Amino acid sequence: MKGYYDIVGDGGSNVLEQVDAQQQSLDRSLAEVQNVLAIGSGKGGVGKSTMTMQLACALREMGYAVSILDADLNGPCQSRLAGLRDQMLIPGDNGASVPTTRNGIGVVSMGTLIPEPSTLDFESVAPGSTHTWRATKEFTILRELLAGTDWGKLDFLLVDLPPGVERFVQYAELLGPSAVFVLVTIPSDMSKGVVARSIEALGRTSNTVLGYIENMDGYYCVDCGQVKPLFPVRSSVELNLPQLGSVPFDPELAAQCDDGHVLADTSLSASWNLVQRTALEICERITELASCEETR
Numbered sequence: 001m002k003g004y005y006d007i008v009g010d011g012g013s014n015v016l017e018q019v020d021a022q023q024q025s026l027d028r029s030l031a032e033v034q035n036v037l038a039i040g041s042g043k044g045g046v047g048k049s050t051m052t053m054q055l056a057c058a059l060r061e062m063g064y065a066v067s068i069l070d071a072d073l074n075g076p077c078q079s080r081l082a083g084l085r086d087q088m089l090i091p092g093d094n095g096a097s098v099p100t101t102r103n104g105i106g107v108v109s110m111g112t113l114i115p116e117p118s119t120l121d122f123e124s125v126a127p128g129s130t131h132t133w134r135a136t137k138e139f140t141i142l143r144e145l146l147a148g149t150d151w152g153k154l155d156f157l158l159v160d161l162p163p164g165v166e167r168f169v170q171y172a173e174l175l176g177p178s179a180v181f182v183l184v185t186i187p188s189d190m191s192k193g194v195v196a197r198s199i200e201a202l203g204r205t206s207n208t209v210l211g212y213i214e215n216m217d218g219y220y221c222v223d224c225g226q227v228k229p230l231f232p233v234r235s236s237v238e239l240n241l242p243q244l245g246s247v248p249f250d251p252e253l254a255a256q257c258d259d260g261h262v263l264a265d266t267s268l269s270a271s272w273n274l275v276q277r278t279a280l281e282i283c284e285r286i287t288e289l290a291s292c293e294e295t296r
Helices: 015-029 049-060 079-081 131-145 165-175 189-202 252-260 272-295
Strands: 033-040 064-071 107-109 156-162 180-185 208-220 243-248
Touching: 015 131, 033 049, 033 165, 033 272, 049 064, 049 079, 049 156, 049 208, 049 252, 049 272, 064 079, 064 131, 079 107, 079 252, 131 165, 165 189, 180 189, 180 272, 189 208, 208 252, 208 272, 243 272, 252 272
Parallel strands: 033 156, 033 180, 064 107, 064 156, 180 208, 208 243
Antiparallel strands: none
8 A cells, every 4th residue: 555655746636737727717817916915923813804804994995906815714704894794706707706895895705605603624535534635625725716706906905814824835825926925913922923933934935024013002992092001011022024013902993893894984093093004004015015026
């Protein structure tokens, strides 16, 4: 009986040709997307999904065409954040149409296809070995979502990545070398330590890490209008990346996101202004990055 290391190439399964054909379809689908912006952390619980939607709303308010791909297949948040849990993906001539929020942000999420609390099942051909097939099936589904969707002309496609440092290289390979990464952390040693590992993992790719956003940097008190400390001690971990923004936890803004409301319609709190400022910083750095590439 052959072991894994005895198999040459794809073992005669023709899977490499299938993956190549699917990759070509993906490239065609993303042909009119100007910027693929992957929002990740490596660490869970840092408010990454909420931050992704907040940035999308800020970019949309600035006049950009924006869509979101929710890459967390079994923990999809974007359908809830967008208020689109009852929207289906409708097939069209150029791929499935993208459900949009009231302010025009496109959102593709497994949360619209699998209702809460159901989960996606990564079935295995051999009982008890689901872990062997998970990564293959997971990234096949993501590739199919990217390739089979009619994204149209976009200024930004934001990809909300699930936790897991070890998978950053795989996401980078899936999205291609032109995809730019933004990391999200909270001001704690534990969170920044994981994000530092994410930076090291992405260093093995050819992708650019634009910088990081420090989320929950204090909390915004709606009663006094001030930002108060949330963590007792500032983190001593240095990330050696540009800080793109710092956003406090805002209960009102979080509630608006949870309810799927359009953030631009809310009262302009101090934290929303900081989200807008962060989005502007991201745009400026992407413009600088494009300018540098043109002069090479």
